[in-house]
Amino acid sequence: MKFAIPTYARFDTLNKKTLSYLDKHKIPHEKIYIFIRNGDPDFDKYKELKNLEYNVVTCDSVGAGMKHNFITTYFEEGEFIIELDDDIKDLIDEYKKSITDFTDKLDEMIDIMTLENINYGGIYSCDNAFFMFNSEKYTRDLRYMLGVLRIRRICKDVIVKTNFAEDFEFCLRHFVRDGKILKNNHIGPKTSLYAKGGNKSAGRNNETEKIDKELVNSEFPELSKLFQRKNGKWDLRIKSYKSKKKISHKV
Numbered sequence: 001m002k003f004a005i006p007t008y009a010r011f012d013t014l015n016k017k018t019l020s021y022l023d024k025h026k027i028p029h030e031k032i033y034i035f036i037r038n039g040d041p042d043f044d045k046y047k048e049l050k051n052l053e054y055n056v057v058t059c060d061s062v063g064a065g066m067k068h069n070f071i072t073t074y075f076e077e078g079e080f081i082i083e084l085d086d087d088i089k090d091l092i093d094e095y096k097k098s099i100t101d102f103t104d105k106l107d108e109m110i111d112i113m114t115l116e117n118i119n120y121g122g123i124y125s126c127d128n129a130f131f132m133f134n135s136e137k138y139t140r141d142l143r144y145m146l147g148v149l150r151i152r153r154i155c156k157d158v159i160v161k162t163n164f165a166e167d168f169e170f171c172l173r174h175f176v177r178d179g180k181i182l183k184n185n186h187i188g189p190k191t192s193l194y195a196k197g198g199n200k201s202a203g204r205n206n207e208t209e210k211i212d213k214e215l216v217n218s219e220f221p222e223l224s225k226l227f228q229r230k231n232g233k234w235d236l237r238i239k240s241y242k243s244k245k246k247i248s249h250k251v
Contacts, residue, residue: 001106002075003027006035006067007086011042014086017191019054021088025102029053033074035067063163064147065212068170075154080110085148089190096129105187109151112138113182119158120174121151121182127190135185142175142223144168144238148189151182162212164204168236172220210234 003022007014014034022032033055036046050056061070068083075081091099099105109121122145124132147167158177160169175181213236217226225237 001031001080001082001103001110003032003082003084004035004071004075005032005084005086006064006071007046008037009041010086011045018084018086018088021090022084027103030055033057035059035071035074037061037067065160065163065166065169068147068166069159072152072154072156072158077154077156079154080113081152081154082106083147083150083152085189085191087191088148091123091149092127092129092188092190094129094133094135094186096127099187105184106151109182109184113151113153116140116180116182117178118180118182119153119155119178120170121184122146122171123149123184124186124188127188129188132186132188137184137186139183139185140180142171142181142238143183145171145181145183146189148191149187162215164209165212165216165236168213168216168224168238171238172216172223175223176220206233 005014005018019032030053034046034049035057036043036059038058038060040046046056057074059067059070061067071081071083091102093099112118113121118140124135125144125146125148145167147170150170152170155174155177158170158173160166160173162169171181213226213234217224217236223239225239226234227237228234
């Protein structure tokens with residue numbers, strides 16, 4: 001099991017949150033891969049993590065989606081990786097308690113994915129214990145999963161086109177490809193969404209999000225719906241889809 005963390009201009013956040021979280025669960029540093037960008041203002045600080053036996057990988061990819069594509073090319077076909085955001089504070093269960101058996105939960109999901117030939121998995125999108133408790137533990141139909149923590153079996157043919165809708169894209173592309181994705185509804189994250197650095201530094205705003213989400217919606221009109229929230233923010237909604245028939249989509 002390898003852990004991949006894309007990050008940009010958030011060394012302190014990464015160090016205090018996700019890396020501290022992984023340390024708490026005794027994840028060996030040599031299994032953690034930190035993907036940084038040339039020109040990052042924190043470049044030298046990130047590089048120093050090599051002294052602690054972390055793998056620090058440099059690339060020129062700009063934006064979340066393009067960096068995830070780079071990660072796809074970096075690892076071997078069929079290899080399982082755990083992708084994490086750089087600002088994870090904690091993961092909770094359906095009882096609102098912190099996860100203590102982190103690696104056991106991941107192993108359980110990977111076992112299911114291996115047995116059922118599922119290539120993409122994730123967790124609940126927020127730390128709302130009430131909804132988590134009232135949800136089935138595992139689902140395999142089409143549901144949105146925030147990219148804060150995802151399990152990917154590397155499929156070189158899954159390439160995303162957007163930076164600011166890539167979490168939707170990953171769900172949709174894997175579902176169209178395989179007919180199922182695995183969601184653990186009994187785990188939710190505590191993070192600092194839209195913190196300084198990260199995607200904001202790559203040009204994330206309401207207009208660029210709209211452009212990317214329009215692109216995804218145009219390719220998957222049967223499975224997604226573009227809409228504007230009351231606050232003016234453009235967003236996508238993934239449509240429920242449980243049929244096993246082959247889904248066609250625009251290229």
